[in-house]
Amino acid sequence: MENTRVEDLRNILKEKGIQPSYHRLKILKYLMENKVHPTVDMIYRGLSAEIPTLSKTTIYNTLNLFAEKGLVAVLTIGERETRYDINVQPHAHFKCESCGRVYDLWDVKLDVSGAVPEGFEISRVELYIKGICANCRKGS
Numbered sequence: 001m002e003n004t005r006v007e008d009l010r011n012i013l014k015e016k017g018i019q020p021s022y023h024r025l026k027i028l029k030y031l032m033e034n035k036v037h038p039t040v041d042m043i044y045r046g047l048s049a050e051i052p053t054l055s056k057t058t059i060y061n062t063l064n065l066f067a068e069k070g071l072v073a074v075l076t077i078g079e080r081e082t083r084y085d086i087n088v089q090p091h092a093h094f095k096c097e098s099c100g101r102v103y104d105l106w107d108v109k110l111d112v113s114g115a116v117p118e119g120f121e122i123s124r125v126e127l128y129i130k131g132i133c134a135n136c137r138k139g140s
């Protein structure tokens, strides 16, 4: 696990115009050290022992703020779950239907500008692929 310095975290938030509160710094740190596209529940489980005052609502609101400011991407790859990605560079995702893990795919061309009619403007491209990952296939 990489060691993220508080000062760096503080600067990342400030650059995005976000007031660096204690909870926000902790949530950002978690996202940077756990690049697994966590859900609110996963972050809550990961931090609640260390920060008993942290509620799921706070996590949810913080992530919404981060998304608004372009600090995280919101993934709606699962039907009932929202996941958050600290990496906002365009990339595709593969969700394993067996272990639930969400993998990053970088070698997928997401340039679809030629596919929309003239005069249209694309604001966001998302590609979600579902299947079974190599680890799970080996284990079955």
Ligand SMILES: [Zn+2]
Binding pocket: 096, 097, 098, 099, 100, 101, 132, 133, 134, 135, 136
């Ligand atoms: Zn799997």
Ligand SMILES: [Zn+2]
Binding pocket: 037, 085, 087, 091, 092, 093, 103, 104
């Ligand atoms: Zn990702």
